[in-house]
Amino acid sequence: MTTLADASLSDEQSTQTSPRGHVPGEAGLWVLLFGDMLVFTMLFGVYLYQRRQQPRLFEEFQATVDRNLGTLNTLLLLVSSLLVVLATRAVRRSAQRHLAPRLLLGAITCGIGFVAVKAFEYHEELTGSSTTATNTFRLYYFALTGLHLAHLVFGLLVLIGLWTLSRKRDLTRTHHMFFEGGACFWHMVDLLWMMIFPLVYLVR
Secondary structure (H helix, E strand, O other), rough: OHHHHHHHHHHHHEEEEEEOOOOOHHHHHHHHHHHHHHHHHHHHHHHHHHHHHHHHHHHHHOOOOOOOOHHHHHHHHHHHHHHHHHHHHHOHHHHHHHHHHHHHHHHHHHHHHHHHHHHHHHHHHOOOOHHHHHHHHHHHHHHHHHHHHHHHHHHHHHHHHHHHHOOOOOOOOOHHHHHHHHHHHHHHHHHHHHHHHHHHHHOO
8 A cells, every 4th residue: 555655755756766858847827937038028029129110219318227236137047947947957856845945935035135125216207307308218228127126026935845845855846846846947047138138238
């Protein structure tokens, strides 16, 4: 008769020995992720079209954004993604599982740092001087970065859930799938920023 402990061990072994072709998370999650990516792709297209139509006004607006803050946020998200990757790897290995909560706390800290930097940047944008011309591109700026920020805040809640999950002594296959899905969502948030950053701060 199979006991709960045997089932847990079987789940763990199947997770550790999963084939290289294993797709993390569930199919429904990927539908959601691709849907989100499609929405952002359309926003990127509109933004690039408007930039091409009014290059001078775009350059005038771009001069008002702080590249240093944008670069700092990029570094924060890159570090957070690395920490989530390491945490996911640690969860799969019993000997390293104790490291996962610490790694996730580091990723959460980076995410909170991103929110703090973005809040400061928004304050600077809203209180700084602006013209009617640059307001058009400022609207696109807030639409792109604001929607991304909303995803990031939700991603932080997901990471907190993963942190709680990583502290469990026994993780089932379902737990591992949830962990992988949450990690994929966070990586999508990071990937979106890697596209927003050059579009808003760098491209001329």
